[in-house]
Amino acid sequence: MGYGDRSGDSARSTSARSFDEQIAALSRAGSTQGGHTELRRIEAEATLGGGAALLLLRGNRDIASLLLEVERVIPEYDRENESRDIWLEVRPEAILRFSGATDKIRETLVEFANRKGYGIDWVGIREILPDIGPDWREQLRERLDGKRPTNQGRRARVDAPRHVDDGLSFTNAGELKVYRALKRIQEQDLRNDETIGIFPLAGGRVLGRTWEPDLIVTYKGRAGVLEIDGPYHNQRRAMDVTRDHIFRDSGVAFIDRIPVEAVDDDGELMGALRRFLRRLGETR
Numbered sequence: 001m002g003y004g005d006r007s008g009d010s011a012r013s014t015s016a017r018s019f020d021e022q023i024a025a026l027s028r029a030g031s032t033q034g035g036h037t038e039l040r041r042i043e044a045e046a047t048l049g050g051g052a053a054l055l056l057l058r059g060n061r062d063i064a065s066l067l068l069e070v071e072r073v074i075p076e077y078d079r080e081n082e083s084r085d086i087w088l089e090v091r092p093e094a095i096l097r098f099s100g101a102t103d104k105i106r107e108t109l110v111e112f113a114n115r116k117g118y119g120i121d122w123v124g125i126r127e128i129l130p131d132i133g134p135d136w137r138e139q140l141r142e143r144l145d146g147k148r149p150t151n152q153g154r155r156a157r158v159d160a161p162r163h164v165d166d167g168l169s170f171t172n173a174g175e176l177k178v179y180r181a182l183k184r185i186q187e188q189d190l191r192n193d194e195t196i197g198i199f200p201l202a203g204g205r206v207l208g209r210t211w212e213p214d215l216i217v218t219y220k221g222r223a224g225v226l227e228i229d230g231p232y233h234n235q236r237r238a239m240d241v242t243r244d245h246i247f248r249d250s251g252v253a254f255i256d257r258i259p260v261e262a263v264d265d266d267g268e269l270m271g272a273l274r275r276f277l278r279r280l281g282e283t284r
Helices: 019-029 033-057 061-069 092-098 102-116 136-144 173-189 233-249 266-282
Strands: 072-078 083-090 122-127 163-165 168-170 196-200 204-206 209-211 215-219 222-229 254-259
Touching: 019 033, 033 061, 033 072, 033 083, 033 102, 061 092, 061 102, 061 209, 061 233, 083 092, 092 122, 092 209, 102 122, 163 173, 168 173, 168 196, 173 196, 173 215, 173 222, 173 266, 204 233, 215 266, 222 266, 233 254, 254 266
Parallel strands: 083 122, 222 254
Antiparallel strands: 072 083, 163 168, 196 215, 204 209, 215 222
16 A cells, blocks of 8 residues: 555544544543644554655655654654654664764654644754663663673563563563463464574664564574554554564565454454464575
């Protein structure tokens, strides 16, 4: 489905409505404080997704793919300059990759926002600050003393991990549920000499990027990436397509996505995972 293709709209869930539809619905609902805050948040997300799509369509593939590093979009009002701003927040290890691209990102996102009538005046990029707890001294000493680092679950470990199984960290309950479903298939459906490996949130380096896919699965001598799509996947399709191309260029045999709605339906989830494994095993 390309940009502007509205086929299949009737089958979309409410959570997957376009940003324009969500903004129109909130505008009709009135101007309560909660509704106003949600409207600004959706406009900020729409600006990021729309700006990424414009960059990609204009041939700025590398800059568009940088926006996959953005993990939070924060709308703010600058009282001193009387301007409406948005901050794109990225992990500290990714901030240097935006050097030289910030002006182009700002220009494109502000252009998109103004043509949409969002009234956003400025876009900035900054680091996500870690959420530090009372045990920060112990954690710092461990790192300074050379405790072996791990690339697993970097996203989940910014805060104290809440979703853990088999010593592995997960960002949310949905990722953990998919992991456990894959583990059932591993333990119950497959022979010991033809089974799967499951690697959740395995940080790795592709060309120009450090990324952490939701799950890497190995099967029959092939590696596949399995991503769990959140409710705003339809609006971030340009970034997802770019990410998939980079994974394929890096030797990943097959990439598939599970809609977040399927995670809550055991039958649908198991069907999707078995289909993923079948296609991964058949990939040449």
